[in-house]
Amino acid sequence: MNYIPNILFAIALISGIGYFATNVKKLIRNLKLGRDVDVSDNKSQRWRNMAMIALGQSKMVKRPIAGFLHVIVYVGFVIINIEVLEIILDGLFGTHRLFSTVLPASVYGFLIGSFEILAALVFVSVIIFWMRRNIIKIKRFWSKEMTSWPKNDANFILYFEMVLMTLFLVMNATDVHFQAMDTGNIISQHITSWFGNTSSETFHIIERTAWWLHILGILVFLNYLYFSKHLHILLAFPNTFYGKTRPKGQFDNNEAVTKEVKMMMDPNIDPFAAQPEGSVTDTPAKFGASDVQDLNWVQLLNAYTCTECGRCTSECPANKTGKKLSPRKIMMDTRDRLEEVGKNIDANKGMFKDDGKQLLDDYITREELWACTTCNACVEACPVSIDPLSIIMDMRRYLVMEQSAAPMELNNMMTNVENNGAPWPYNQMDRLNWKNE
């Protein structure tokens, strides 16, 4: 017996999965560059969110057309992967359609039949997706931040899916043995006829070629994910789990600030007394965020999960009215900078070497940050529970608390709050005057 195909297959499989594993490790390392954050609350709510939003696609269908098509591609993708299991076993053991020998013909036929229907539906959906992007040119796919790479990335994936689905159907269509079974070949039987009077020898060659290209394609796809917005097909699950569970309007209270404020307000504490040892480490080195390391790991996970769909930006009041702010860009910038920091660490033997750059200014400008109304429209719109607003807020905190760099009018407002207890220059003692006016 000839073992060469089996060995080649095993090598392809191991290197494909191996390379993927190194990238997963890198991703986790990069996430850990972020600050720690407590996500132990609301466990049951978190599981529910993951089930509804990631598994159940509940947010996707808020936009019915895109949502419906996406559900087809998603279901197709997940279910057709059952077939990949058979392909892997066949490849390793040199069998042919292993499941057809263990499952009753009717069950096997039913399975492959549903895969074929799904493959055809996925194919059609992907074509519609492609047209929405490239022919209808839906606005949110053509904003400023959709530079060449994000645009190409989206199209590559669509081409990839078209090719994979075609290969799957061609593989079935040219499988003489499978066609002879005449069960489950709902779609592929029609494709067979396109080949006309091809000899069985040629059929075999085409079938083998399609089979190999299909599985190699899947391995390439798997490894493409790390570099693509398509990472969301994996990360949507943890991301919806770790997403915000409190009311959207509730922003975190910074604990270090709480300690300081309590100390200032407590008449029993002598502010000039020597600090007890260890207390210095309680205060973070810096308030807010000017670079990715200042964000927490959930915010970084958000960045890797972003699908670049632009639903957030298309709902953003600032963006709608021509301001520079785009919540999608906030997420893309965060990911790009995080990747840059990761590569820097790789290149410098595990240590980050200052590159004179940071997320603030080099990626996200102040003008963008100050345009936000904190309206939460982006958070509401995101189909995978990303919170661009939390990053905007952390960066504003850095600007105000570390740099005192708020716009002048806001500084005036804050001075008023501090002195008069109101954002306008009125006296607190006049607060009840309205009663007698």
Place this chain on the structure above:
Amino acid sequence: MENIKVPTMAEFMAEGKQPEVLFWVGCAGSFDDRAKKITKALVRILNKANVEFAVLGTEESCTGDPAKRSGNEFLFQMQAVTNIEVMNAYEIKKIVTACPHCFNTIKNEYPGLGGKYEVMHHTQFLKSLLDEGRLSIEGGQFKGKRITFHDPCYLGRANNVYEAPRELIRKLDAELIEMKSCKSRGLCCGAGGAQMFKEPEKGDKDINIERTEQALETKPQIIAAGCPFCNTMMTDGIKGKEKESEVAVMDVAELIANAQDL
């Protein structure tokens, strides 16, 4: 001077009594000329329904919301802790406010700093009075009027309150019409996140104009609001569109009070 009763917490304390609810007036409600009218409308309704409420008066201070949303966590917490000290000293249990920003901040951000209260937006509170039979709502001059409700971000999306204001408007026998983007997809008026206090960043339109245009698409006679800042923004928008004579911007509390000539 009109005949309204506005007791303070200090007065209640002096009599050794506790009010049913604290009315948190807020900075806009205390100082802004337009918002003061909303404050008084609410007071008249509360008086009419015999609600024993009190205000903090000169002991009230900004919740710190605009400072927090500007990024000044320190100033926010100073404000919060000061207010919490005052309210805890008075043993406040329940708060009603006509400002969604105060509502959100006290409800969500004060508990972590030691201020735990039951907090209601005035539309929720009025709805509860209605349900308990303590308040009746008549249509009056608003019967059959076309009214569209603009969702305040900090009431709607931030805290998922969409129905209370709408139910009150329906009780006026008015025709409630929804804008294209409403409820969880409602467009911001442009004031949130401390934008109220600064010039907008460069763009090709002001947000309140965009929202006003959306509201005008429904051909309303009245744009109902539930936030003093939204009210200002929408009023400016209507002025910008020179529609003041056709479209009025009114708070839900004003609708209810005016319908009964309170």
